[in-house]
Amino acid sequence: MQAMVVVERFCLAGHVLALAFGLAGLILVLPNSELIGSLPPFGQTLFGWSMMGGGVLYILLGAATVALYAFRNLGWRNWLGFMLPAVSLSLGSELMGTSTGFPFGHYQYLSGLGYKIAGLVPFTIPLSWFYLGMSAYVLARSGLEAKGLKGWMKNVGAIALGAILLTAWDFVLDPAMSQTPYPFWEFQDAGQFFGMPYRNLAGWLGTGILFMSVATFFWSRDEMYLTRSRLWVPLIIYLVNFGFGATITIAQLDARFWIPTVISVLLGVVPAIALWWAASSMALNQPTTTLDNAPAMSETATIPVSALPE
Numbered sequence: 001m002q003a004m005v006v007v008e009r010f011c012l013a014g015h016v017l018a019l020a021f022g023l024a025g026l027i028l029v030l031p032n033s034e035l036i037g038s039l040p041p042f043g044q045t046l047f048g049w050s051m052m053g054g055g056v057l058y059i060l061l062g063a064a065t066v067a068l069y070a071f072r073n074l075g076w077r078n079w080l081g082f083m084l085p086a087v088s089l090s091l092g093s094e095l096m097g098t099s100t101g102f103p104f105g106h107y108q109y110l111s112g113l114g115y116k117i118a119g120l121v122p123f124t125i126p127l128s129w130f131y132l133g134m135s136a137y138v139l140a141r142s143g144l145e146a147k148g149l150k151g152w153m154k155n156v157g158a159i160a161l162g163a164i165l166l167t168a169w170d171f172v173l174d175p176a177m178s179q180t181p182y183p184f185w186e187f188q189d190a191g192q193f194f195g196m197p198y199r200n201l202a203g204w205l206g207t208g209i210l211f212m213s214v215a216t217f218f219w220s221r222d223e224m225y226l227t228r229s230r231l232w233v234p235l236i237i238y239l240v241n242f243g244f245g246a247t248i249t250i251a252q253l254d255a256r257f258w259i260p261t262v263i264s265v266l267l268g269v270v271p272a273i274a275l276w277w278a279a280s281s282m283a284l285n286q287p288t289t290t291l292d293n294a295p296a297m298s299e300t301a302t303i304p305v306s307a308l309p310e
Helices: 002-029 033-037 041-074 076-100 124-146 151-178 198-218 232-252 255-284
Strands: 107-109 185-187
Touching (some): 002 033, 002 041, 002 232, 041 076, 076 198, 151 255, 232 255
Antiparallel strands (some): 107 185
């Protein structure tokens, strides 16, 4: 288990570094061509590779981090019970969106995010839905459990809050990725909301609700009771991905885009931190849970979550 923790931390560090390197390239290097020209041939080649594959790398590392985190902390059934619906249903929404304009509006992906499934959707896009969606859902569910919610109220609340956190990220992601000088996708319709169609936001919310609802149906009925110290990974994933989009949006677009950025903070960052903070109250309860991936244990064995290695 400890080796898995090391790999998870390595992937998380790589994810953060890849985002930081991509941010520096998009904001500092590409707008100043003389910096690229001053690099030696090897440096120019390396920079070209990083710009072509950096988007793919940071998404793969983010997905790997969250997959390992979920396997360790929630068990393989809950991990796959969330990842498979998230990947498959988000891919279906994206394929339908790029083909018909529903539910996000008419748009198309450009280059930089890897091989396109059916020539339409980069294979990395469903993975990004998974790792941000699961981070948002785990924060929401853990925070509600800490407040004593159970049963259908907890499940409905986690789906609603998780989908809102996911959609809030899009308030800074879409402007950063579609309206800056180096876009990764583009809307073919004139967007009424800072270049984004209103139905794009509705599509994000609806897609999040859909795959989180399906995942909840397959999710273990056991309480997670993840303490604050065990929620660092989803919180960091959420915040650094928000920071990536927000920094590009603020740095490369005009002052109007402070509005969606502030909305993203209020609907996403503030609730995510509040939910993480709320989960700390469970540290004193020492509840038990059954882990289906714990090695060398019987199927009925239970252990305190707070006693597991972080």
